Amino acid sequence: MQIRLSAHCRTGVLVLTVALAACSHDKKSEQKKIQSVSVQTVKTVPYAQSVSLPGRTTSYLTSPVTPQVTGVIQKRLFTEGGVVRAGQVLYQIDPAPYQAAYDADKADLEKAQAALLSAKPIAERDRSLAAIDAISKETLEEAEATLKQDEATIDADKAALESARINLGYTRVVAPVTGTISASAYTPGALVTADQTTPLATIYSYDPMYLDVTQSSTDVLALRKKLADGSVKTDANGNAQVKITLEDGTTYAHEGTLQFAGVGVDPTTGTITLRVIVPNPEKLLLPGEYLHAVVEQGIDQNAILVPQQSVTHDQRGNATALIVDAQNKVEQRSLTLAGTADNNEWVVTNGLADGDRVVVAGSQYASVGDTVNPVPVADGAAATSDAAPAMATAAASSAASATAPAAAASN
Missing domain, CATH: 2.40.30.170 (Efflux pump adaptor protein, beta barrel domain)
Structure with a gap:
């Protein structure tokens, strides 16, 4: 059976609907005005800056091992990846050609020394004879020239012998520093050269x-x-x-x-x-x-630390935080940060002062300019958890009010 409402009844239903909607709006406004947020009061504390x-x-040291002479590697005398000491022999290059050069230079030196033994008394004798005009001046000069030449030959042979000795020593490739050695780039039997750029290790x-x-x-x-x-x-x-x-x-x-x-x-x-x-x-x-x-x-001694969750960053990356002022109104502050502390806190160097109340939880339910109910951070967990049910209750009441006219109309 279809029920028709009189004009008077329809007017009453409309008034009731408007009243319920206004009541729901009032409840939402009231919920917004009494919203609770968790706050932490800023206090200056000693902080070890770092x-x-x-x-x-x-x-600390990186030392490439390179050959100083050309030759064939006979032995590798270290363990790859191990510790070697400065002066330790790492490679043995075939010493035979360098030993032969050393022996030849040594023989040349001995020959020059023997010639000097002969030239020195001749020069001394000619000086004595020249003093009594027994020989010509030219003969004396020739004897002294021969002596000086033999002395110079000895100096040259000594230098050549020293060079041969050094090259012979270079056939034993030693560690220049103490440290850990890498893998060897060459194996025994490989030919290495004195001017190569690739290190042996x-x-x-x-x-x-x-x-x-x-x-x-x-x-x-x-x-x-x-x-x-x-x-x-x-x-x-x-x-x-x-x-x-x-x-x-x-x-x-x-x-x-x-x-x-x-x-x-x-x-x-x-x-x-x-x-x-x-x-x-x-x-x-x-x-x-x-x-x-x-x-x-x-x-x-007067550092300001705030929880990291209380600080946000705008699109430009600037740090900001919400503050509850003396009239319990929310305002936004720009902050200057100097890094993080060990306990998940920001170190603030500008933007906050001792006694400021910083919103640490519940900021999603409050906007700048809103009047809020600040709850100390010790009770912040309860305040935050209570905020969501309160809003849920308000939403449920609004939904119930919205469905009431429909129910009345169906009746």
Whole structure:
């Protein structure tokens, strides 16, 4: 059976619908006005300042092993990948031709020395005879010239013999430094030359290691000032001491020393390359690893730290945060950050002051200019969890109000 409502009844239903909608709107407005947000009151605290500089490790020494003479390798006398000592024989090049050259030069020297033994008394005798005019002046000059020539021949033969001795010694290729040696690029039987560019092997010294890091020229200047005023921890030589963070995030057992090795600013990046010397007795560090050098820069007695979740970044990358003012209204602040602390907090250098209340949770339910109910961060979890059910309740009431006229009309 179809039910028709009179005009009077239809007017009443319309009024009821409008009233319910207005009530729902009032409830939403009321819910928005009483929205609770979790806040943390800013307090200045002592904070140990530090800067983390990323970089890669390089060997303290890298020494290529190259032949100094030409010849055939007879033996390889080391274990690839092992530790070798400075002066240790690594390769033996066939010494036979160099031994023969040494023996020949030695014989030439002995021959020249024998000639000198004969020329010296002749020259002395001719000097005595020339003093009494027993011989001509030309005869004396010839004898002295022969003596000087024999002496010069001896000097030349000595130099040739020394060169032959050096070349003979070069047939024993020794390690120039102590370190870990790479795989050999040549095997016994291979011909090597004195002027080749390819090394036979390469020796790396891993203790200590270099860590090359980069820092902006502005930050380097600030660090130098902190070193000058004594706020940065230094060693006995006045070099800044640094802690090393490994690739897995753990702290390395040994502290390094920061060396200001940069001699200029990179014009494209505005950075300076600095060098850290890191002890590596356990050989834990290897060349090419990506590490961080953490430089402690003193203690700021009035530092401001805020939770990371309370800070957002706009489209330009600027840091911002929501603040609840004395009238419980929400405002937005622009912040200047100086990095992160160890407990997931931002270090704020500008934009906040002692006593400011920063929104740490519930900011999605509040906009700039809204009046809110600030709940201290200790109760923030409850405030945040209660906010969503409250909005859900308001939405449910609105939905119920919207369906009421339809139900009335169907009746």
